[in-house]
Amino acid sequence: MSTQHSTPNTQHAKRNVLVTGGAGYIGSHACQALKAAGYTPVVFDNLTTGHRKAVQFGPLVEGDIRDGAALKAAIEQYQPIAVMHFAALIAVGESVEKPADYYHVNTLGAWQILNAIRETSVGGHLIPFVFSSTAAVYGIPASSPISEDFPHQPINPYGQSKLMVEHMLLDYAHAYGLRSIALRYFNAAGASLDNSIGLENRNPTHLIPVALEALLGTRPELQIFGSDYPTPDGTAVRDYIHVADLATAHVAALEHLLKADNSTPAHMALNLGTGQGLSVDEITASIERVTGKVVPASKHPRRAGDPPALVANSTKAQTVLNWKPEHSDVETIVRTAYAWRQTLS
Numbered sequence: 001m002s003t004q005h006s007t008p009n010t011q012h013a014k015r016n017v018l019v020t021g022g023a024g025y026i027g028s029h030a031c032q033a034l035k036a037a038g039y040t041p042v043v044f045d046n047l048t049t050g051h052r053k054a055v056q057f058g059p060l061v062e063g064d065i066r067d068g069a070a071l072k073a074a075i076e077q078y079q080p081i082a083v084m085h086f087a088a089l090i091a092v093g094e095s096v097e098k099p100a101d102y103y104h105v106n107t108l109g110a111w112q113i114l115n116a117i118r119e120t121s122v123g124g125h126l127i128p129f130v131f132s133s134t135a136a137v138y139g140i141p142a143s144s145p146i147s148e149d150f151p152h153q154p155i156n157p158y159g160q161s162k163l164m165v166e167h168m169l170l171d172y173a174h175a176y177g178l179r180s181i182a183l184r185y186f187n188a189a190g191a192s193l194d195n196s197i198g199l200e201n202r203n204p205t206h207l208i209p210v211a212l213e214a215l216l217g218t219r220p221e222l223q224i225f226g227s228d229y230p231t232p233d234g235t236a237v238r239d240y241i242h243v244a245d246l247a248t249a250h251v252a253a254l255e256h257l258l259k260a261d262n263s264t265p266a267h268m269a270l271n272l273g274t275g276q277g278l279s280v281d282e283i284t285a286s287i288e289r290v291t292g293k294v295v296p297a298s299k300h301p302r303r304a305g306d307p308p309a310l311v312a313n314s315t316k317a318q319t320v321l322n323w324k325p326e327h328s329d330v331e332t333i334v335r336t337a338y339a340w341r342q343t344l345s
């Protein structure tokens with residue numbers, strides 16, 4: 001696991017934020033928002049699914065989060081004021097086939113970062129930590145909208161690997177005073193409003209990029225699983241949040257932690273969604289409306305483990321962070337995703 005540094009930058013150390021996974025989809029948008037808010041994002045990424053060209057807002061350290069020495073070297077060099085941790089393996093189905101990889105990267109990798117924070121701390125002060133968690137920690141909830149205190153019962157290794165990190169954060173808060181926020185995203189969607197970054201996954205599994213590929217003819221069709229759910233049109237309902245809104249929530253979480261005092265809980269988990277569910281059929285209809293093209297689609301039986309509806313109650317995030325989604329209407333999500341998709345070959 002080699003580490004390469006580019007464009008060293010130590011003079012602005014007070015505004016540096018270490019962003020693991022910052023070359024990926026959501027991490028790169030967080031870097032854009034950090035830059036806009038006056039911070040310098042220092043990306044730490046091994047570029048497995050991330051892209052060098054997505055690192056546009058600060059330096060890149062090429063390294064693996066399982067490499068503790070590389071993490072410590074990056075923290076010592078750049079002296080970040082906080083860490084945002086996005087780096088992970090993210091495919092739910094793959095996590096069932098390869099759980100060892102998921103626990104290794106997602107759980108042990110997070111442990112390595114926390115360890116590096118502890119070992120580089122000055123005077124016992126640990127820099128705060130913002131963590132990419134997921135709605136997958138709720139498994140199949142009994143009802144929707146879902147609030148943070150719903151039971152945590154992940155049904156796959158991906159969700160388990162993330163929930164274990166949340167448990168670590170709670171324990172580190174008690175034992176070492178680590179301040180952290182776990183942000184449980186629902187369905188990230190869309191691309192940057194200036195069309196400079198977006199999802200660049202060669203094998204997308206999420207609805208909108210898959211539907212766009214079908215529409216553009218780079219895959220034969222969109223397969224829709226389940227049309228007999230107890231939802232208004234029978235297709236599954238999810239909560240889609242624009243990636244730019246996720247990004248600003250991260251900056252708000254960072255600033256909340258930076259100004260925290262002893263009355264602030266040392267660890268908390270917050271849902272990030274819109275509170276509005278959209279069905280698969282509603283999304284495909286929006287895509288057809290925005291693009292003027294037809295999404296070729298076929299309907300199939302339900303897939304095991306797919307809940308009928310997953311919608312966030314995100315009032316806690318809105319209150320605590322003084323944040324609200326501003327670009328998560330379906331038109332903006334689809335328009336930006338389509339504009340970005342057209343830039344890819």
Ligand SMILES: NC(=O)c1ccc[n+]([C@@H]2O[C@H](COP(=O)([O-])OP(=O)(O)OC[C@H]3O[C@@H](n4cnc5c(N)ncnc54)[C@H](O)[C@@H]3O)[C@@H](O)[C@H]2O)c1
Pocket residue numbers: 020021022023024025026027044045046047048049050051063064065066085086087088089090105109132133134135184185186187188189
């Ligand atoms: N996309 C979603 O809808 C969604 C929903 C909930 C949670 N999340 C979480 O958000 C985070 C970012 O997801 P994304 O959609 O941007 O995925 P992504 O694959 O685009 O980004 C992940 C980044 O992490 C890097 N990475 C992976 N393994 C690494 C390692 N061992 N060392 C260093 N870097 C490594 C990749 O190169 C990539 O740049 C993940 O933690 C994911 O679990 C995503």
